[in-house]
Amino acid sequence: MSLFIERGVLPLANIQQKLIALTFDDGPSLYTNQILDILDGYTIKATFFVVGEAVKKYPEIIRRIKKENHVIGNHTWNHPSILEISSVELSDQIVKTNEAIKEVLNEEPILFRAPYGSIDNESFQLIRSLGLTSVLWNVDSLDWSINESSALEKRIKKDTVSDSIILLHDGNQYGSGPRDVTVKSLPQIIDYLIKEGYTFVTIPEFHQHCFKIEKW
Numbered sequence: 093m094s095l096f097i098e099r100g101v102l103p104l105a106n107i108q109q110k111l112i113a114l115t116f117d118d119g120p121s122l123y124t125n126q127i128l129d130i131l132d133g134y135t136i137k138a139t140f141f142v143v144g145e146a147v148k149k150y151p152e153i154i155r156r157i158k159k160e161n162h163v164i165g166n167h168t169w170n171h172p173s174i175l176e177i178s179s180v181e182l183s184d185q186i187v188k189t190n191e192a193i194k195e196v197l198n199e200e201p202i203l204f205r206a207p208y209g210s211i212d213n214e215s216f217q218l219i220r221s222l223g224l225t226s227v228l229w230n231v232d233s234l235d236w237s238i239n240e241s242s243a244l245e246k247r248i249k250k251d252t253v254s255d256s257i258i259l260l261h262d263g264n265q266y267g268s269g270p271r272d273v274t275v276k277s278l279p280q281i282i283d284y285l286i287k288e289g290y291t292f293v294t295i296p297e298f299h300q301h302c303f304k305i306e307k308w
């Protein structure tokens with residue numbers, strides 16, 4: 093059995109590490125560039141769950157996310173609660189968003205995150221039938237409702253354990269408001285997680301580790 097050490101393929105399966113996946117929802121927006129600058133400064137890769145109509149508005153930011161080797165997932169076309177729309181509408185929301193991303197990048201996401209984390213078994217199956225894996229989180233930063241960076245840092249410090257997926261927002265629409273506190277707090281949050289010995293991974297790398305997949 094060999095471990096594959098290639099670009100983008102981490103030999104995580106047999107290694108005990110404290111993993112952390114930073115995820116950013118509701119973008120892209122102009123705040124995304126500031127977040128990408130910070131991540132670039134630390135050479136950390138993250139996962140961005142993007143909204144289709146924002147992809148249409150900021151294709152150049154989508155290109156930058158991809159170029160800098162972050163992972164892009166689908167977060168619907170315009171951020172409805174998927175429990176309140178029909179299965180035909182949900183399918184449209186997902187397919188239209190994947191097509192918008194494909195138009196820019198020539199490839200489609202295989203990850204999906206339900207707005208508000210609202211998902212049931214029926215929608216889960218539909219998402220799966222469209223070839224997407226549903227991803228939620230276990231640390232909710234609540235950054236959309238926190239106005240002080242110290243409070244945001246405190247919340248993340250309190251809730252983060254090994255192998256956590258942290259939910260943050262780079263989008264400033266769909267209920268998220270200005271993202272200044274997230275941008276301001278992010279370096280302190282990353283500094284803390286580095287100090288605590290965490291290794292930063294994208295969601296596919298996280299899955300590789302959690303499901304003990306040697307290579308995907």
Ligand SMILES: [Zn+2]
Nearest residue numbers: 117118207208
């Ligand atoms: Zn969202």
